Amino acid sequence: MFMATLLGGLIGFEREWNNHAAGFRTHILVCLGSAMIMLLSMYGFSEFVNEVNVRMDPARLAAQVISGIGFLGAGAIMRNGSAVKGLTTAASVWVVAAIGLCVGAGFYIGSFICTFLVLVSLHLFNRWEKHLLRRRRYHEVELTMLNVPGALESVIRVLGEFGVQVGNLKMHPTYEDADTAAGPDSMELSLLLNTKKPESLILVYEKIAALGVIVSVDAKQFVVRKHGSVTTIYE
Incomplete structure (x- = not known):
């Protein structure tokens, strides 16, 4: 959970630094909540394993996180006439949820690589895109x-x-x-x-x-x- 807080905070700090709707604390909460749900899905129902007709599926709650996190992304997207603002921030919230699931599942290498690539995309690619366009x-x-x-x-x-x-x-x-x-x-x-x-x-x-x-x-x-x-x- 501390690792999820760290990785989510890194991405959230970049969004907060650029004055976007979903910032530092939002990304931390999304990543931490996703990691907690993943831990719950893996270890929270262990006492029911021996029950008759109980089938354990650690991916079930994780799948609901991926689809359910969309309401936060929708809140970050704003439309003003022909302009759409907040798509990148909404996508970053969705990716942070995936990073939290990776941390909760113990897939640390994937979570670190994903965090690094997200920061490169948000910061370095943003400058390159502005120069190119x-x-x-x-x-x-x-x-x-x-x-x-x-x-x-x-x-x-x-x-x-x-x-x-x-x-x-x-x-x-x-x-x-x-x-x-x-x-x-x-x-x-x-x-x-x-x-x-x-x-x-x-x-x-x-x-x-x-x-x-x-x-x-x-x-x-x-x-x-x-x-x-x-x-x-x-x-």
Whole structure:
């Protein structure tokens, strides 16, 4: 159980360090609980071995852990529009449960190797992935601007000056007054941006905000991955 606490804590510390939903204590509890259930399945029913029609199956409780731990993973996954966040953390919780089962079953070599590979995947591969997909990162910007002539044109002009490509644009009028015949008071824009120089986006947002027609700016970063004809956007 102490070993399960250690291995689960190592993975949980990496998630906690990067400010994810399921962190240090969550991973420890999942790994420790899985190890305890595995120990219970192996040794907790030994006094019933000699009973008539009793069949011992140490893998029975372990199988329920693998399927039952999904509710914790579902709690770590959050969806915001087209963005999905928390998939990696949910997967790490599931793997930590498997590590706990390995520790409880005495399969220490497998648990250590799995912990090492998980840490490599979460830390080193994360940096490599960010470097490899740096040009495929999209930034979703939600703008609220006054409904005045030339406002949208001025925003597009600023984006063009910095070489920012607009992948998608959605526009929604908003009405603050009861009288809608006079037209919308403001416009809500949702822009999907792509640029080869992400560091320049701060200057882009500052220049857009300084136009005098912008009420608010909300920016998010995503990675777009295509699987055949299906496009998924991950935050």
